[in-house]
Amino acid sequence: MNRGKTLKAALSQTLLTLVAIVMIFPFFWMITTALKPASEVFSVPPHIIGSAVRWQNFLDAWNYLPFSRFIVNGLVVSAVGTAIVLVSSSLAAFAFSRLQWRGRDGVFLIYLGTLMIPQEVLVVPMFMIMRELGWINSYAGLIMPWAFTAFGTFLLRQFFMTLPRELEEAAIIDGASIWTVYWRILLPLTRPAMGTLAVFTFIGYWNSFLWPLLIVSDVNMATVPLGLNMFLGQTGNQWNLLMAAATISVIPSALLVIALQKYLVKGIALSGLGGR
Numbered sequence: 001m002n003r004g005k006t007l008k009a010a011l012s013q014t015l016l017t018l019v020a021i022v023m024i025f026p027f028f029w030m031i032t033t034a035l036k037p038a039s040e041v042f043s044v045p046p047h048i049i050g051s052a053v054r055w056q057n058f059l060d061a062w063n064y065l066p067f068s069r070f071i072v073n074g075l076v077v078s079a080v081g082t083a084i085v086l087v088s089s090s091l092a093a094f095a096f097s098r099l100q101w102r103g104r105d106g107v108f109l110i111y112l113g114t115l116m117i118p119q120e121v122l123v124v125p126m127f128m129i130m131r132e133l134g135w136i137n138s139y140a141g142l143i144m145p146w147a148f149t150a151f152g153t154f155l156l157r158q159f160f161m162t163l164p165r166e167l168e169e170a171a172i173i174d175g176a177s178i179w180t181v182y183w184r185i186l187l188p189l190t191r192p193a194m195g196t197l198a199v200f201t202f203i204g205y206w207n208s209f210l211w212p213l214l215i216v217s218d219v220n221m222a223t224v225p226l227g228l229n230m231f232l233g234q235t236g237n238q239w240n241l242l243m244a245a246a247t248i249s250v251i252p253s254a255l256l257v258i259a260l261q262k263y264l265v266k267g268i269a270l271s272g273l274g275g276r
Helices: 002-034 056-064 067-098 104-116 119-133 139-146 150-160 166-173 178-207 210-215 224-229 239-259 261-271
Strands: none
Touching: 002 056, 002 239, 056 067, 056 239, 067 104, 067 139, 067 150, 067 178, 067 224, 067 239, 104 150, 119 139, 119 210, 139 178, 139 210, 150 178, 166 178, 178 239, 178 261, 210 224, 224 239, 239 261
């Protein structure tokens, strides 16, 4: 019996290790390509490590385009968008999970159904709205259309529903208002789910390409994905510089995941995206 468990555990560890290698290898190749001379990026046969380590590629990539501006734009859009999503989603989730009102479940199903609408269907009417509001080439145009998400509401609602109702009932008996119950009692308990949503939302804004491509025509308002695309042009493709810039662009998301790792794991485990 113990031998069978040991064998099963060894097979599981081996499979997980292989999956981890497959997942990590593209990042490893990106970093090694970023450190190669331009002439060796497509060498045949391919070499994982170049003949020389060119740290200068990172500085060249930074100066090739106004990449610092792209980073700042991406951070502003991602941070402000994430903050709005956390506030709006937590309020909506509280209303859908803890408050009783007529038609609540039906409205929630309709709201949840918006997740099935692909972004490509929404971009044209959304662009027309942004144009009428004068939000083309602006932070508001980049942030607001995607700041009210059904996914965030669903995730937090599932977490709210796992909290015992005795908490709010005791608070209401003591004279607490609904706002106090939300802000001071339930919301502090949702840190794992909020951390999970913050990671997903930040990365979603940070990596968004289609919407910024449509809404931004000024290079000074470009975000990181648009900046990376500028390394590919009619004058030639700067692959080593592109990989260097891509490596730099991964750092903010990686730091956020590392900082919120315990909340990310706990939030997914507790909410489970299944609920009850």
